[in-house]
Amino acid sequence: MEVFKGSGTATVTPFNGDGSVNFSALGKLIDFQIQNKTDAIIVCGTTGEASTLTDDEQIETIRFAVDAVKKKVPVVAGAGSNDTEHGVQLSKRCMQAGADALLLVTPYYNKTTQKGLVEHYTKHALAVDLPIIVYNIPGRTGLNITPKTAKILSGIDNIAGVKEASGNIVQIAEIAELCGDDLALYAGNDDYVVPVLSLGGKGVISTAGNIIPRQMHDLVEKFFEGDLKGSLAIQLGMLELIRALFCEVNPIPIKRALNFMGMNAGGYRAPLTSMEPQNEKLLKEAMTRYGLI
Secondary structure, three states: OOOOOEEEEEOOOOEOOOOOEOHHHHHHHHHHHHHOOOOEEEEOOOOOOHHHOOHHHHHHHHHHHHHHHOOOOOEEEEOOOOOHHHHHHHHHHHHHOOOOEEEEEOOOOOOOOHHHHHHHHHHHHHHOOOOEEEEEOHHHHOOOOOHHHHHHHHOOOOEEEEEEOOOOHHHHHHHHHHHHHHOEEEEOOHHHHHHHHHOOOOEEEEOHHHOOHHHHHHHHHHHHOOOHHHHHHHHHHOHHHHHHHOOOOOOHHHHHHHHHOOOOOOOOOOOOOOOOHHHHHHHHHHHHHHOOO
8 A cells, every 4th residue: 555655745834924724825836846746745744734723724725735736646644633533533534535645643742652552543544444654753742653563553454654753763774674565664854865765665755845846856766766876966965955944843944945935835823933033044045055046
C-alpha cells in the first residue's frame, strides 16, 4: 500500500486577513506544486497549522485540495489527534472528503505507552479503508515510536509508512532493518533526505518543498536513478536554506518565505506570530543566495 515514492510537500494553509482559510491562494500554491513535479500533496499537517483549524475547516481544506489536485498525485490528509476517538472520526471524514491516504501524528501532551500507540493506530486502521502513514515527531509530541513498535505497526494491513522526524538516524536505520518493505520510510526532516533514502527510504515529506518543490523532487529522483553524486549535491546545496527555514518554529519561516516570493501564504493563527526581524533578515539572505528572490 505504498502511498507515494518521491517528494511530498507538507503544504501551508494560507489565511485571509480575517484569519479564514484563503482557498484561492491555496489553489495557486497547489498548482505551483503540481507544475514543479511534487509527487504528493500533504495537507493539514504541522506545516498546515492543523492544530488551530476547526474540524470543519480541516475537512473543507482537505476537500478543496482533493478537488484542486484532480488525482494528478496522491493527497495525504493530516488527521492526527491525542484523543483516539476524535482522531478516528476525523479520519473517517477525511476518507469521505476524498483523501488518498492519512498522516497520523502520535498522541501528544497526554501521550501514551508503546502498547497504547499500537492500540491507537490499530483503531484508526480498522476504521478506514485508506493507507496510513504514522508520523513520529517526538520533539513536538514528547512521544517516540520505537523501532520495535514500528515493526508491530508494519504488520497492520493498511499502515503503509512512517514519516520519521525524530532526527535519530540510528533509530531510523533500526526501523529500516526491522520493517524492510513492510513499512515505507519517509524522511520527516529536509536536512537528511539522502541518508534516509540510503537506508531504503521511499522519499520525503518536506516543508522546504513549499518553495523549492522541483529541487526536492530532483533530489529524490536523481537518487533513484543512481545519480548519487547529483542527489547529494542538491541536498548539500540546500542546507543553508533549510537552516534558515527552521530558525524559528515551523511554519513561521516557510510562510514568510512564500510571501517573499510573492506567493500569498498570509499570516498565522495564534499562538504563532510573525518572525523576529533578525531571523527574517537571515531567511531573506539565504533565499537570495539560493536564487529564490
